[in-house]
Amino acid sequence: MVRSLAVFRLAERFLMTLKDLTDPQAVVRAMEECDRVGRSTFLQTHGFGPADEYFLAHKGRFYDSKAIAGAAHLHQTGIPLSNSEFVGGLHGAVPRLRGLGFEIVSQRRGSYVLLWNPTRWEWDETRRQEIRQSIEAGGTGVAPWSTGSRKKDIQVGDRIFLFIVGQSERGLVASGHAASSIYLDQHWAADHDERAPTISVAWDNLLDAKLVLPWGEVQQAVPEFRDSYQGGGIKLDGLQTLSLDALWQGHLDTASVPASQRAATPEIEASYSYVIAKKRNHQKQFRSKLLAFYEPKCDVCGFDQIEILEAAHIVPDSQDGPSTVENGRLLCPNHHRAHDALLFRMDGHHAVWADPSTEFLAPARPAPGTK
Numbered sequence: 001m002v003r004s005l006a007v008f009r010l011a012e013r014f015l016m017t018l019k020d021l022t023d024p025q026a027v028v029r030a031m032e033e034c035d036r037v038g039r040s041t042f043l044q045t046h047g048f049g050p051a052d053e054y055f056l057a058h059k060g061r062f063y064d065s066k067a068i069a070g071a072a073h074l075h076q077t078g079i080p081l082s083n084s085e086f087v088g089g090l091h092g093a094v095p096r097l098r099g100l101g102f103e104i105v106s107q108r109r110g111s112y113v114l115l116w117n118p119t120r121w122e123w124d125e126t127r128r129q130e131i132r133q134s135i136e137a138g139g140t141g142v143a144p145w146s147t148g149s150r151k152k153d154i155q156v157g158d159r160i161f162l163f164i165v166g167q168s169e170r171g172l173v174a175s176g177h178a179a180s181s182i183y184l185d186q187h188w189a190a191d192h193d194e195r196a197p198t199i200s201v202a203w204d205n206l207l208d209a210k211l212v213l214p215w216g217e218v219q220q221a222v223p224e225f226r227d228s229y230q231g232g233g234i235k236l237d238g239l240q241t242l243s244l245d246a247l248w249q250g251h252l253d254t255a256s257v258p259a260s261q262r263a264a265t266p267e268i269e270a271s272y273s274y275v276i277a278k279k280r281n282h283q284k285q286f287r288s289k290l291l292a293f294y295e296p297k298c299d300v301c302g303f304d305q306i307e308i309l310e311a312a313h314i315v316p317d318s319q320d321g322p323s324t325v326e327n328g329r330l331l332c333p334n335h336h337r338a339h340d341a342l343l344f345r346m347d348g349h350h351a352v353w354a355d356p357s358t359e360f361l362a363p364a365r366p367a368p369g370t371k
């Protein structure tokens with residue numbers, strides 16, 4: 001009898017699949033457990049690794065989707081579902097969690113933390129103003145930055161976060177995307193002879209040092225964010241990137257219009273500029289989301305200069321088209337204009353021109369080194 005019960009248990013064990021996860025409350029309990037014990041302990045306890053693409057978004061926080069599904073199974077049925085017993089991603093954990101009413105977001109790329117110590121290197125104020133003006137006009141401002149101790153791996157399109165260190169206002173001061181891979185350039189410290197690893201960054205937000213997102217807030221909201229990143233060039237994984245970007249966007253929504261400006265202008269103008277700033281901010285967020293998902297190039301012509309790539313809505317904003325990866329495409333400014341002027345529409349990732357005789361592509365660029 002004992003033996004047959006054991007066999008029955010074993011069979012039951014093998015018949016368990018992700019389909020048995022039907023209770024959204026079990027998912028909530030798994031997330032609560034993760035919050036309580038911390039991400040790394042949670043993953044270790046349940047035998048999962050960090051997700052590399054799909055994350056569960058819940059109440060402003062993000063979770064590794066497969067690990068949560070596995071732990072939720074345990075919470076609901078009392079039987080663990082281990083990492084090797086089911087698949088994550090679009091053929092497993094993702095549709096199951098979506099089916100239970102949860103939001104899943106994808107983040108294929110990580111990000112990198114770069115550092116700025118103003119007591120050791122002064123960032124030219126005029127140049128910073130130029131970058132801000134370019135950002136305020138809705139674009140990005142390009143400037144090189146040292147990658148610290150990192151000498152490889154950063155790719156065009158990777159998210160970049162710049163933190164101020166070494167003084168009273170420590171925290172996140174700027175964000176952008178890598179516009180080049182790493183190259184060697186003159187060292188930022190004048191007394192250094194050797195050349196330093198550097199990237200070109202297309203900055204999309206650059207705050208005053210007074211308005212930084214404090215380091216302490218970042219540490220509280222971003223799992224496993226350390227108390228220092230000496231050297232710079234540290235990589236954050238997808239979940240850390242999502243968490244930091246969400247926190248940063250919330251901060252920008254309140255910090256993007258300086259208090260001085262709000263106080264000095266009549267109320268109606270202030271609220272107007274606030275709305276504009278907010279709108280631009282959402283557009284930036286949308287662009288960031290697309291850059292985290294798609295190859296950094298125009299969907300129509302393949303133009304790959306990330307500094308001027310734009311985020312286009314397939315179903316326009318004005319018609320309530322959502323700012324999602326599915327409804328978004330990266331386009332060069334010419335093709336973005338042409339799309340908004342209804343010269344073509346996107347069918348998947350293919351441009352269908354209203355009048356094929358007006359179809360245009362960007363002029364081919366000569367290969368580097370040729371004339």
Ligand SMILES: [Zn+2]
Pocket residue numbers: 298299300301302303331332333334335362
């Ligand atoms: Zn194009």
